[in-house]
Amino acid sequence: MTARSDILSGVLSDLAGEGAWLDAVVAGLDDAGWLRPTPAPGWTVAHQVAHLAWSDEQALCAVTDPEAFAALVRRILAGEVSVDGAAADGAALPKPVLLERWRTGRSDLAAALATVPDGTKLPWFGPPMSATSMGTARLMETWAHGQDVADALGVPHPATSALRHIAYLAVRTRDFAFTVHGSTPPPDPFLVRLTAPDGGIWSWGPDDAAQRVEGSALDLCLLATQRRHRTDTGLVATGPDADRWLDIAQAFAGPPGAGREPAGAARPEGPA
Numbered sequence: 001m002t003a004r005s006d007i008l009s010g011v012l013s014d015l016a017g018e019g020a021w022l023d024a025v026v027a028g029l030d031d032a033g034w035l036r037p038t039p040a041p042g043w044t045v046a047h048q049v050a051h052l053a054w055s056d057e058q059a060l061c062a063v064t065d066p067e068a069f070a071a072l073v074r075r076i077l078a079g080e081v082s083v084d085g086a087a088a089d090g091a092a093l094p095k096p097v098l099l100e101r102w103r104t105g106r107s108d109l110a111a112a113l114a115t116v117p118d119g120t121k122l123p124w125f126g127p128p129m130s131a132t133s134m135g136t137a138r139l140m141e142t143w144a145h146g147q148d149v150a151d152a153l154g155v156p157h158p159a160t161s162a163l164r165h166i167a168y169l170a171v172r173t174r175d176f177a178f179t180v181h182g183s184t185p186p187p188d189p190f191l192v193r194l195t196a197p198d199g200g201i202w203s204w205g206p207d208d209a210a211q212r213v214e215g216s217a218l219d220l221c222l223l224a225t226q227r228r229h230r231t232d233t234g235l236v237a238t239g240p241d242a243d244r245w246l247d248i249a250q251a252f253a254g255p256p257g258a259g260r261e262p263a264g265a266a267r268p269e270g271p272a
C-alpha cells in the first residue's frame with residue numbers, strides 16, 4: 001500500500017467512524033427529536049442529516065459522473081437548486097427513508113473514493129481536489145454538522161484523533177480564507193501548534209515563524225467550521241496576520257459564512 005493509500009484509508013476510516021457516531025445519535029430519535037432546532041437558523045436535526053445525505057450524493061456524483069456534477073453546479077449558479085432547498089426537501093422525507101438514504105450515500109461514496117486512481121482531481125464547489133482531500137472535506141462537514149446535532153440535543157461529541165485531518169484542512173485553507181474575504185494572503189507561513197485530544201501536540205509550519213496560533217485542536221476545528229465564535233475558544237494568536245486569520249478562518253468551500261455569535265448572544269438572521 002502506498003503512502004497516499006495509507007492516508008486515504010485513514011481518512012475514510014475516520015469518516016466512517018464520525019458517520020457511525022452521528023447515526024447512533026439520531027437513529028433512535030422520535031419525531032420531536034428530529035424536529036429539534038439546531039444552532040443553524042431554520043435548520044432542525046432532520047435538515048442537518050438531509051444536508052449530509054445530499055452532499056454525500058453530490059460528492060459521489062463528482063467522483064462517478066463529473067459531467068452530471070458540472071450540470072448541477074450550473075443549476076446552483078442559475079438559482080435552480082439551493083443548499084437550503086435540498087435540506088428542506090430531505091428533511092420532509094419520512095425519517096426512516098432519510099436515514100437509509102444517508103447511510104447508503106455515505107457508504108457508496110467511501111467505496112468510490114477508495115478506487116480513485118492516484119493523481120486524479122475531482123470537481124467540487126471549490127477547486128478540484130484529490131480523493132484524500134475530498135474524503136477530508138466530507139469528514140469535516142460530517143463532523144461539523146454532527147456538532148450542530150450534538151449541540152441541539154445536548155449530547156457530548158467525542159473529540160478523537162480524526163480532528164487532526166480537520167485541523168490540517170483548516171491550516172491548508174488559510175490563504176483561501178483571506179482571499180474569500182477580499183484580502184491578500186500573508187506571504188509567510190504561520191506556526192500552528194495545537195494540543196490533540198490525547199494531550200499530544202500537532203504542529204504545522206516553521207518553529208521560528210514570527211506569527212503563530214496556539215491552543216487546542218478542538219477549538220481550531222470548531223472555529224474553522226464556524227461552529228464557535230472566536231471568543232468562545234482558547235486560541236491565542238501572535239502577530240497581526242495570525243490574529244486576523246482567527247477572525248475569518250473557514251475550512252469549507254464557498255463564500256464567507258455568517259459564523260456563530262458569541263455564547264449568550266442572539267442568533268444571527270439568515271442561513272448558517
